[in-house]
Amino acid sequence: MKIAYLYDHPTWSERLIDCFHNNGIDLQLINVDELTFNTGSLDMDFRMLVNRVNVMPYEKRDPAIAFHTMHFLNWLELSGVRVVNGARTHYIGASKAMQNGIFSILGLDAPQAIAIYKTEDTLKAAEKIGFPVIVKPNIGGSGSNIARFNSSSELALAIEQKLIDFGVDGSGLVQEYIHSDGYVYRVEILGEELFYSIKQKIVESKFNYCAAEGCSTDTNNTGQREGFDFCAVEQSHQIQLHDVSQNILQQVISIIKKTGADIGGIEYFINRETGKPCYYDFNPYSNFVSQGEALLGFSPEQRFVNYIKSLYQVTSNEI
Numbered sequence: 001m002k003i004a005y006l007y008d009h010p011t012w013s014e015r016l017i018d019c020f021h022n023n024g025i026d027l028q029l030i031n032v033d034e035l036t037f038n039t040g041s042l043d044m045d046f047r048m049l050v051n052r053v054n055v056m057p058y059e060k061r062d063p064a065i066a067f068h069t070m071h072f073l074n075w076l077e078l079s080g081v082r083v084v085n086g087a088r089t090h091y092i093g094a095s096k097a098m099q100n101g102i103f104s105i106l107g108l109d110a111p112q113a114i115a116i117y118k119t120e121d122t123l124k125a126a127e128k129i130g131f132p133v134i135v136k137p138n139i140g141g142s143g144s145n146i147a148r149f150n151s152s153s154e155l156a157l158a159i160e161q162k163l164i165d166f167g168v169d170g171s172g173l174v175q176e177y178i179h180s181d182g183y184v185y186r187v188e189i190l191g192e193e194l195f196y197s198i199k200q201k202i203v204e205s206k207f208n209y210c211a212a213e214g215c216s217t218d219t220n221n222t223g224q225r226e227g228f229d230f231c232a233v234e235q236s237h238q239i240q241l242h243d244v245s246q247n248i249l250q251q252v253i254s255i256i257k258k259t260g261a262d263i264g265g266i267e268y269f270i271n272r273e274t275g276k277p278c279y280y281d282f283n284p285y286s287n288f289v290s291q292g293e294a295l296l297g298f299s300p301e302q303r304f305v306n307y308i309k310s311l312y313q314v315t316s317n318e319i
Contacts, residue, residue, distance in 0.1 A: 004029075089259050109271065117166070123159060126174050129176050186267045189253060268280060
């Protein structure tokens with residue numbers, strides 16, 4: 001069994017790669033930072049690729065990677081390769097506007113949002129929605145360049161001082177601010193089954209609630225520090241297990257299906273005014289928290305690998 005594995009964040013992949021190898025799977029590792037491909041012919045000897053590239057930009061990474069990856073995934077699919085979390089999923093994962101649209105199409109509660117690309121349109125959109133609002137890049141991640149504005153004067157000043165940054169593709173969202181119950185909820189799905197569900201306490205003025213960065217471990221233990229290169233270590237930011245209701249689980253699965261994802265996570269708030277889940281983010285990059293087996297009661301890496309093996313078997317039978 002040979003499977004290609006497209007990845008970034010090398011330290012996030014070590015345990016998962018080891019698990020693939022321990023299951024006798026021959027992985028062709030492709031680091032997205034080194035990705036080039038011949039557009040004239042398929043010179044690769046695999047029929048399945050697992051896409052584990054996070055679309056979010058960050059300081060040490062060329063923002064063009066998100067788009068280069070999209071070209072690569074489309075090319076693979078046109079060439080007959082089965083891509084786990086393929087081009088459509090990757091594209092939707094990169095677009096907050098698309099995600100918000102999907103939530104609405106499915107009839108689910110989501111923050112009212114207006115997609116824009118001109119900074120001068122920000123104020124008009126915010127006044128249409130009503131303050132407070134969140135302004136954020138269309139392609140974002142880890143809370144980058146997200147800001148809350150409580151009044152038109154506050155937002156107008158930020159526009160005047162050129163403080164609005166729409167990120168790598170120059171487009172963004174002006175979005176309704178949701179008063180929540182104080183937590184961010186995340187449900188991870190494998191296929192059409194629950195992988196795990198967690199929650200994190202909201203920290204005032206912070207917008208980064210990536211599960212891989214909310215490590216539920218003892219970070220005071222200096223012997224563990226090496227594995228926390230990408231982790232937020234505030235005690236109040238740590239994750240907790242959460243029992244998701246069947247109704248919300250089915251809503252989450254419907255979102256995953258709509259995005260075309262094989263694997264992914266959905267984040268939502270509980271709207272304090274309505275008591276209902278308010279969906280705001282889809283992430284096709286399934287996260288693995290540090291010490292995940294101790295937290296979840298099972299090996300998330302092994303469950304992930306088992307799922308990929310089942311997809312591979314289906315793909316092999318179709319060829």
